[in-house]
Amino acid sequence: MRRFENKRVLITGGSLGIGKATAERFASEGARVLITARRAELLEATAREIREKYGAEVLTFQMDVSKKADVDRMMAFVIEKWGGVDILINNAGIAYTEPFLEITEERWDEVININLKGQFLVGQAVAREMAKARSGVIINMGATNGLVGELHYAHYNASKGGITLLTKSMALDLAPYGIRVNCVAPGYIVTPLSAGMDSEEFVQEYIKKYIPLGRTGNPEEVAAVYAFLASDDASFITGEVIVVDGGQLAF
Ligand SMILES: NC(=O)c1ccc[n+]([C@@H]2O[C@H](COP(=O)([O-])OP(=O)(O)OC[C@H]3O[C@@H](n4cnc5c(N)ncnc54)[C@H](O)[C@@H]3O)[C@@H](O)[C@H]2O)c1
Structure with a gap:
């Protein structure tokens, strides 16, 4: 399947883990990919690996999603490179x-700022461009x-609970612009x-x-579900949360 031929795909946290697997999935289906993360060396190594494996265009940008100035720099970069x-x-x-009673203010701010505010900042900056084009996912x-x-x-x-409702709010506000917003x-x-x-014992x-x-x-x-939601197969799905958990929440 090559569902994303020449599509311009921005993946935050794309150097490792789920983000890296997602960059590979989109690259393998013909997309042009921009991955961002905080560590430049790791980003470059991941980009090199994906370019070699799939012959895809893979751009990188070092940034912190919780910093508005970084998000603005990243948007200027992507507009210059791709136009959108x-x-x-x-x-x-x-x-x-961490037990609730031990969470410091600094730690609280770090988690909320990266996980929740980061998605707001990047989501809003990208959505403003998508709104001009009247399409996007x-x-x-x-x-x-x-x-x-x-x-x-x-x-x-708390950060992920916020994201559930941020997703639904974005879906409502952005639907008139032809932008679908979902959550995995x-x-x-x-x-x-x-x-x-x-520990291994804990996991078992x-x-x-x-x-x-x-x-x-x-x-x-998880990358496969991101790809489904980004594809035209999901063209009537917006404001939805798709659980990928091996049945855990079925209890
Ligand atoms: N692993 C799981 O079990 C699991 C379960 C549910 C949700 N998630 C979510 O999946 C996402 C990816 O998690 P993962 O397990 O692949 O983690 P990971 O640590 O393997 O990768 C996280 C990526 O995010 C980047 N990142 C972290 N802070 C950043 C910041 N401030 N600015 C820019 N980039 C930043 C890192 O550089 C890295 O590329 C996270 O949002 C996580 O909450 C993971």
Whole structure:
């Protein structure tokens, strides 16, 4: 399948994990890809790998999604290079596991600013350009934590809960401009982010207790859903949250 021939796809947090798998998926289907993240070296290494594998155009931009000045610089770059964006994957995010009583103000601000404000800033900047073109697709990265709470993740849960409603709000406001906005809400996906957080023993116990399909997910399984929602197969879907969790929320 090559559903995205020459489409201009911007993926935040595209150097690692789900964002990287997503860049590969779009590149493999003919898209031109711009990946952004905070570490330039890692970004370049990922871009090189994807260019070599798929012969695709892969641009990089080093930035912090929580900083408006960085978002403005990134938009100037993408407008200069491409003249616009067809598909935005608002993917960048961080997580910490901490008991509620121990969360500091700094940590709260860090998680909310990167996960929630970051999607607002990038989403608004890109949507303004899409509105001029009267078309576009935006997909926000949520999580099952945006639908139900998880112990010791108050800041993360709050940020992802915000994203669930940010998605629906954006979908309502942007529908008149021909822009669809949806959200992907994964459960437990093994990536550098999750691998750093839990022991193998914890993961096995978690699977047994909570995941009906009996395993964790992989980044490619989330990338496939991003790609579906970005494709014309999803042309009548907007304001929706698609859960990708091996059945966890079915309980
Ligand atoms: N791994 C999971 O189990 C899981 C589950 C649900 C949702 N998610 C969400 O998926 C997204 C990607 O997670 P992942 O597991 O692939 O993580 P990861 O740590 O492997 O990758 C995160 C990416 O985001 C980038 N990033 C982080 N902070 C940034 C910032 N301030 N500005 C720009 N880029 C930044 C990183 O550079 C990296 O490229 C996150 O939004 C996360 O909340 C992950």
